[in-house]
Amino acid sequence: MTGSDRRKGIVDQIRSSAAPVPGKVLAAAYDVSRQVIVQDIALIRAAGHDIISTNRGYIINEPAAVSRVFKVKHTDEQVEEELTEIIDLGGIVRNVMINHRVYGHMEAEINITSRRKVTEFMEDIRKGKSSPLKNITSDYHYHKVEADSEETLDLIENMLRDKGFLVEDRG
Numbered sequence: 001m002t003g004s005d006r007r008k009g010i011v012d013q014i015r016s017s018a019a020p021v022p023g024k025v026l027a028a029a030y031d032v033s034r035q036v037i038v039q040d041i042a043l044i045r046a047a048g049h050d051i052i053s054t055n056r057g058y059i060i061n062e063p064a065a066v067s068r069v070f071k072v073k074h075t076d077e078q079v080e081e082e083l084t085e086i087i088d089l090g091g092i093v094r095n096v097m098i099n100h101r102v103y104g105h106m107e108a109e110i111n112i113t114s115r116r117k118v119t120e121f122m123e124d125i126r127k128g129k130s131s132p133l134k135n136i137t138s139d140y141h142y143h144k145v146e147a148d149s150e151e152t153l154d155l156i157e158n159m160l161r162d163k164g165f166l167v168e169d170r171g
Contacts, residue, residue, distance in 0.1 A: 006030050007040050011049055011060065020057030067094070067146040068153045070160055071167040073139045078165070079125070079132055083118045085159050086145055090152045096133050097142040108133060140167065 001009075009030065014021050023037045030037075041058065045051050050061040074082055086093055093112035099105055112118055125132060134141035147153050160166035 001030070003040070003043075006032070007044050007047075010037070010040055011044055011051075014051065014058050014060045015062070017059075020054050020059050022057035025057070066148070066150055066153060067144055068157070069097075069142050069144050070157065071140065071142050071169070072160060072165045073134075073141070073167050074163075074165045075139065076132060076135070078163075080118060080122050081163070082160070082165055083112050083121065084115060085163070086143075086156055087112060087115060087118060089147075089155050089159060091145045091147045091156045094144040094146055097144070098133055098137045098140070099142075100137055106133065 010026055013026065013029065023034050023041075026037045027034045041051055041053070052059050052061055072082065083093055093110055095107055095109050095111075097105065097107040110121060112121060132141075145153065145156055147156065157166065161168070
């Protein structure tokens with residue numbers, strides 16, 4: 001096995017692992033020394049992968065892997081609760097979309113990734129002379145939500161359902 005094949009394997013192994021991967025596990029898997037793994041990690045980082053060393057092993061910091069669009073409906077007073085709950089469950093709210101009968105599809109990127117961004121978004125709404133986009137479609141709107149797994153998206157969907165925010169079209 002070449003060094004580049006080994007490094008590709010290391011990235012794949014770290015990426016697919018649910019837990020940090022210890023260097024000694026990688027060394028044993030590729031029949032090399034721990035020092036070779038340390039050197040490989042340095043080369044992998046230099047190639048642009050964001051590998052993080054923790055006290056339990058290596059993890060890879062990559063953008064969210066999966067996304068889902070949720071149709072939701074709630075009041076202005078519930079916007080902050082909705083966004084905070086999604087973030088707290090591990091989601092990223094990428095956008096807000098509406099389908100207006102006259103204007104058609106309208107979409108705005110919001111990229112809510114943290115409670116701080118929820119707070120900033122809410123302050124912008126409160127201080128601005130505009131209201132949330134959902135207000136022109138009787139509170140109906142959509143969010144594209146990204147997460148690390150389908151399981152996380154399922155948790156978010158269940159929370160939205162439990163809170164009465166999720167609109168489930170019966171077809």
